[in-house]
Amino acid sequence: MRERLGPIPFEQLAPQQQAVAQAIIDGPRGALYGPFVPLLRSPELMESAQRMGEYLRYRSAIGTRLSEIAILVTAREWDQQVEWAIHAPIAERSGIEAGIVAAIAQRRKSPAMLVDEALVYDFCVELHRNKRVSDVTYANALALFGEKGVVDLMGINGYYTFLAMVMNAAQTAAPVSTAAPLPE
Structure with missing residues (x-):
């Protein structure tokens, strides 16, 4: 390509x-x-x-560790190799276990996720796949992150979707990375 x-x-x-x-x-x-x-x-x-x-x-209200999960889910949902190559190593350096990163690459939720990580994963997957978030997931996110955190989480998903669309259309080449490329 x-x-x-x-x-x-x-x-x-x-x-x-x-x-x-x-x-x-x-x-x-x-x-x-x-x-x-x-x-x-x-x-x-x-x-x-x-x-x-x-x-x-x-500087998002949910912090770097959880932002990286949202970015990885977005990269996976958009099959975006550049975002993945950049952010999978950042996620691990931010405290996300390698097994969790690998599960996201396979479009799976890892049972090793902490409660806040699993909630971010669920929120992002629902938003990307269903084009909305269920009342239960929204209420849980609101209770954990507050309104500012929920808005920032929505913003992260939207922003990285925008970038994925730009790079997918432009066929931007993925940089050399320590992360394995996303599987087809």
């Missing part, structure tokens, strides 16, 4: 593209990679997406 919207040499970027690219390079991500390569074609969209993603990835 050929990458449709691959990297552009920095010196060939328009001034607005250079500015938003440099902001990402100078921020917590430290480099321009993954979804930001195709998004660079629309600098204003990229800038807006980057700000939302920075909040959801690094």
